[in-house]
Amino acid sequence: MAAATGGADWISAAEFHRAPGVSDWRVTGTGPQAVFRASSLSHAAALVAPVVAAAERLGVQPDVDLRPEGIVVRIPYRSPDGISAVAADFAAAVSRAAAELVLTPDPSMAQSIGIYVAQQSEVDVRPFFTAALGYEEFGDTDAVDPLRCGPQLAFNPITGDARGRGRTHFDVFVPADRAEARVDAVLAAGGRLVDDSHAPSWWTLASPDNHGVDIASWTDTDD
Numbered sequence: 001m002a003a004a005t006g007g008a009d010w011i012s013a014a015e016f017h018r019a020p021g022v023s024d025w026r027v028t029g030t031g032p033q034a035v036f037r038a039s040s041l042s043h044a045a046a047l048v049a050p051v052v053a054a055a056e057r058l059g060v061q062p063d064v065d066l067r068p069e070g071i072v073v074r075i076p077y078r079s080p081d082g083i084s085a086v087a088a089d090f091a092a093a094v095s096r097a098a099a100e101l102v103l104t105p106d107p108s109m110a111q112s113i114g115i116y117v118a119q120q121s122e123v124d125v126r127p128f129f130t131a132a133l134g135y136e137e138f139g140d141t142d143a144v145d146p147l148r149c150g151p152q153l154a155f156n157p158i159t160g161d162a163r164g165r166g167r168t169h170f171d172v173f174v175p176a177d178r179a180e181a182r183v184d185a186v187l188a189a190g191g192r193l194v195d196d197s198h199a200p201s202w203w204t205l206a207s208p209d210n211h212g213v214d215i216a217s218w219t220d221t222d223d
Contacts, residue, residue: 009081009084009085010079010081010082010083010084010085011082011083011084011085011087011088012082012083012222012223013027013032013083013219013220013221013222013223014221014222014223015083015088015223016032016083016087016088016091017220017221019088019089019091019092020092021088021091021092021095021096022088022091022092022095023095023105024036024091024095024098024105024107025091025095025107025110026107026110026174026175026176026220027083027219027220027222028110028111028112028173028174028175028219028220029112029113029114029152029171029173029216029219030074030076030077030112030114030148030152030173031074031075031076031077031083031087032074032075032083032087032091033072033073033074033075033110033112034072034073034091034094034095034098034105034107034110035070035071035072035105035106035107035109035110036070036071036072036073036098036103036104036105036106037069037070037103037104037105037106038068038069038070038071038103038104040068041066041067041068043101043103044066044067044068044069044070044071044103045066045071046101046103047071047073047094047097047098047101047103048064048066048071050093050094050097050101051064051073051094051097054090054093054094054097055090057093058086058089058090058093059086060075060084060086060087060090061076061078062074062075062076062090063076063148070103070104070106070109071103072109072110073094074148075087075090075091076148080138080139080140080142107175107177107178108175108178110174110175111172111173111174111175112151112152112173113151113152113170113171113172113173114151114152114153114154114170114171114172114173115151115152115153115154115168115169115170115171116153116154116156116168116169116170116171116214117129117153117154117155117156117168118156118157118158118167118168118169119155119156119157119158120157120158121157121158121159124155125155126141126143126153126155129143129153129155130143133145133150133153134146135150135153138152141154141155141156142154142155143155154171167212169211169212169213169214170212170213170214171202171213171214171216172213172214172215172216173216173217173219173220174215174216174217174220175217175220176200176217176220176221178217179200179203179215179216179217180200182215183203183205183215186205186213186215187205190207190208191205191206191207191208191213192205192206192208193205194206194212200217201216201217201218201221202214202215202216202217202218203215203216
């Protein structure tokens with residue numbers, strides 16, 4: 001696949017999805033990922049060698065999560081700039097190998113979890129959280145687990161709030177074609193809809209005792 005429009009090294013989620021051979025993949029808050037179901041741990045592990053071969057050929061640094069139920073392949077953001085222009089070629093190569101191994105793609109299982117830390121506008125709490133969690137700064141506002149095992153943190157100021165009170169909620173990034181079903185499931189489980197003015201990019205929901213969760217799909221469609 002050629003570089004993004006204008007010769008850039010990065011592409012958008014929409015450009016990624018327009019590439020051939022990537023229908024198994026969804027773009028979450030941490031980058032493109034695919035989930036392939038398997039009949040056993042050894043069946044899932046058979047995809048590891050083709051993933052490594054494609055990664056080395058194309059210069060991609062994927063994350064691989066191997067489980068008895070299947071294998072998750074992620075192309076994590078290595079820069080706040082977005083998705084590497086070679087990611088689609090890598091994704092297509094992995095999907096071809098998975099099909100040859102009779103691994104079953106399950107895009108409905110793709111997701112990433114983020115924690116949105118809202119801080120008083122005159123306070124910077126990112127150093128506190130990076131120290132406590134052993135995280136690294138990412139871009140201007142985020143922090144990440146160096147091995148990308150834990151949820152990504154985003155720090156953003158709020159105005160008009162008293163010093164000494166923090167507000168935090170979860171961001172759940174899901175495939176665009178699964179977002180409304182996830183929202184419906186939350187509502188059926190006793191949640192309430194707080195704000196849908198940004199739908200279908202994201203919905204803000206709350207538990208009965210007011211814990212906040214955003215169900216977001218904009219990362220899968222961003223252009």
